[in-house]
Amino acid sequence: MLIETRPYKKIHFGISLGLTVFYSSAVVIIPLLGLFFHSLGIGVSGILEVFSDNRIRSALFLSFSVGFISAIINLFIGFLFAWVLVRYDFPFKKLLDTLIDLPFTLPTAVAGIALTTIYSQKGIIGSYFEAWGIKIAYTPIGIVIALVFIGFPFVVRTVQPVIEELPKELEESARCLGATPFQTFYKVLLPELWPSILAGTGMAFARSIGEYGSVVFISGNIPGKTEILPLLIVTKLEQYEYEKATSIALVMLLTSFLFMFLINLLQDRASKKLS
Amino acid sequence: MKKITRISTLKPTISAILCIFLSIGALSSLAAESTFLHVSFDPTRELYEEINKSFLKVWKEKKGSEFAIQQSHGGSGKQARAVIDGLDADVVSLALSYDIDSISAKSGLIDANWQKKLPNNSVPYYSTIVFLVRKSNPKKIKDWDDIVKPGVSIITPNPKTSGGARWNYLAAYGFAKRKYKSDEKATDFVKALFKNTSVLDTGARGSTTTFVQRGIGDVLITWENEAKLSLDEEKRSGKNTLEVVYPSESIKAETPVAVVTKTATEKGNLEKATTYLEFLYTKEGQSIIAKHFFRPTDAATAKASSKEFPNIKLFSLSDLGETWDSAQKKHFADAGVFDAIYKTQ
Numbered sequence: 001m002l003i004e005t006r007p008y009k010k011i012h013f014g015i016s017l018g019l020t021v022f023y024s025s026a027v028v029i030i031p032l033l034g035l036f037f038h039s040l041g042i043g044v045s046g047i048l049e050v051f052s053d054n055r056i057r058s059a060l061f062l063s064f065s066v067g068f069i070s071a072i073i074n075l076f077i078g079f080l081f082a083w084v085l086v087r088y089d090f091p092f093k094k095l096l097d098t099l100i101d102l103p104f105t106l107p108t109a110v111a112g113i114a115l116t117t118i119y120s121q122k123g124i125i126g127s128y129f130e131a132w133g134i135k136i137a138y139t140p141i142g143i144v145i146a147l148v149f150i151g152f153p154f155v156v157r158t159v160q161p162v163i164e165e166l167p168k169e170l171e172e173s174a175r176c177l178g179a180t181p182f183q184t185f186y187k188v189l190l191p192e193l194w195p196s197i198l199a200g201t202g203m204a205f206a207r208s209i210g211e212y213g214s215v216v217f218i219s220g221n222i223p224g225k226t227e228i229l230p231l232l233i234v235t236k237l238e239q240y241e242y243e244k245a246t247s248i249a250l251v252m253l254l255t256s257f258l259f260m261f262l263i264n265l266l267q268d269r270a271s272k273k274l275s
Numbered sequence: 276m277k278k279i280t281r282i283s284t285l286k287p288t289i290s291a292i293l294c295i296f297l298s299i300g301a302l303s304s305l306a307a308e309s310t311f312l313h314v315s316f317d318p319t320r321e322l323y324e325e326i327n328k329s330f331l332k333v334w335k336e337k338k339g340s341e342f343a344i345q346q347s348h349g350g351s352g353k354q355a356r357a358v359i360d361g362l363d364a365d366v367v368s369l370a371l372s373y374d375i376d377s378i379s380a381k382s383g384l385i386d387a388n389w390q391k392k393l394p395n396n397s398v399p400y401y402s403t404i405v406f407l408v409r410k411s412n413p414k415k416i417k418d419w420d421d422i423v424k425p426g427v428s429i430i431t432p433n434p435k436t437s438g439g440a441r442w443n444y445l446a447a448y449g450f451a452k453r454k455y456k457s458d459e460k461a462t463d464f465v466k467a468l469f470k471n472t473s474v475l476d477t478g479a480r481g482s483t484t485t486f487v488q489r490g491i492g493d494v495l496i497t498w499e500n501e502a503k504l505s506l507d508e509e510k511r512s513g514k515n516t517l518e519v520v521y522p523s524e525s526i527k528a529e530t531p532v533a534v535v536t537k538t539a540t541e542k543g544n545l546e547k548a549t550t551y552l553e554f555l556y557t558k559e560g561q562s563i564i565a566k567h568f569f570r571p572t573d574a575a576t577a578k579a580s581s582k583e584f585p586n587i588k589l590f591s592l593s594d595l596g597e598t599w600d601s602a603q604k605k606h607f608a609d610a611g612v613f614d615a616i617y618k619t620q
Contacts, residue, residue, distance in 0.1 A: 223617035
């Protein structure tokens with residue numbers, strides 16, 4: 001039941017702000033600061049030295065490139081999924097809608113093992129490609145597939161509500177004014193959807209470069225070839241080299257943060273342009 | 276716009292706060308309940324489940340009291356790090372003495388001379404590194420020399436992330452060093468070995484899965500107990516696709532145990548912890564160990580189970596003129612031999 005009340009009292013605000021600050025410090029801010037100071041132990045030159053290693057550089061390149069490729073794939077697949085889910089009715093639609101959240105909740109190691117089983121040379125799909133001379137598991141292609149799997153709900157779930165909110169009049173008037181379906185989509189709908197697509201893709205990308213659980217199973221972890229950055233962090237930890245580990249983590253964190261920041265900026269600009 | 280709110284807004288806030296207090300209370304009572312904690316590495320889970328049952332029976336007969344033993348299993352290095360970071364273990368049993376040395380050096384929780392405190396350098400059981408191949412051995416793999424031949428696909432975990440994999444590596448390196456009497460040739464040998472390696476999993480179990488379940492590779496380099504466990508699993512599910520091959524020589528993979536003196540003393544568990552580890556050396560403990568495919572150190576038990584454990588030539592780390600510290604620095608640390616192998620490829 002909805003009733004009218006007075007505006008929130010200050011005391012409510014005090015408690016909720018207090019709890020928010022407490023939780024964000026305990027769970028997010030303090031650990032991140034710890035990470036920051038831990039890696040400062042070896043200084044900027046130390047961090048640069050860590051990244052002068054060829055193996056780390058090739059992992060850096062691999063992580064970011066497969067992350068980027070999978071984010072682009074997710075942009076298209078995710079958008080398509082969201083579009084189909086909103087605009088069409090078909091049997092088992094609710095089930096599909098629920099399944100999309102699965103990568104959010106499934107332990108990523110389970111996803112990794114399942115994907116490797118299917119895509120390895122002896123797997124159902126992998127053996128088919130093997131006959132054509134294409135290896136999927138234990139190559140960067142396998143990593144991209146794992147990343148597409150864990151990343152695509154981000155795009156779907158960010159774009160879906162925006163498509164739902166699109167006013168029908170927009171499309172109708174565009175069509176009435178003589179626009180072709182493609183023109184309507186490209187000139188009228190896409191500018192509205194663009195900010196959310198960008199946001200979803202950005203999140204999928206940021207998630208991809210940090211992904212460990214699903215990737216270590218399918219990548220084969222060959223140094224210089226299929227070794228990802230998070231694996232190198234684990235490697236450094238295994239050698240008790242906390243500072244080197246945290247400095248790799250720090251570089252990943254900063255890059256992700258920078259990327260998210262840029263996306264937000266672009267998104268802001270896009271939505272301002274609209275209004 | 277009018278401010279509208281649900282009347283029940285406040286209730287969730289109160290119950291949320293209550294929940295927080297309750298969960299903190301539950302967590303702290305959980306912590307208080309963890310009386311005796313044994314931190315170990317992955318493949319010993321089943322072994323210690325049985326050891327614990329037998330030990331607690333013996334303890335009750337002797338002391339008349341009961342207590343519960345909690346087990347924690349994971350990668351050896353990860354477990355060592357957890358203890359360093361404050362996991363309050365009373366005893367540890369890990370894959371390499373290097374990990375226990377690290378706990379001792381980095382936290383001081385374990386005495387520096389821990390290895391002298393129990394019989395046989397604190398090693399109650401050991402294992403060795405063998406090959407698992409496909410049934411009827413299609414690639415005719417008999418010894419280490421056969422797996423570095425071109426066209427053989429090897430599965431082994433990554434020595435950078437797996438303690439067990441370091442034993443695999445050192446077994447191959449040691450074999451070549453003893454055969455060719457040269458460090459350089461031994462390095463070339465492991466280089467050839469990793470050139471043939473198609474998948475480097477992060478842990479030993481991962482490699483077993485890749486080889487056994489996915490059917491990838493011609494040979495899995497693995498611990499003897501892990502190989503026997505795979506055969507056992509196959510037997511149980513009525514399959515017969517694998518064979519164990521014993522090389523002419525392999526390494527003695529010594530897996531040590533230690534009391535975490537400082538923690539155990541603080542928790543009042545020192546006597547329990549010491550008796551527990553001593554139990555591993557008793558007849559009863561040793562026969563349970565043999566049952567779980569680890570090699571017992573007690574001569575009589577070893578003799579009784581000699582059918583299970585073929586007599587192959589074993590060399591130890593010290594036979595190679597190495598300690599864990601020197602081996603770690605030379606082979607596995609940054610810019611060590613293992614890194615160099617992949618740099619040149």
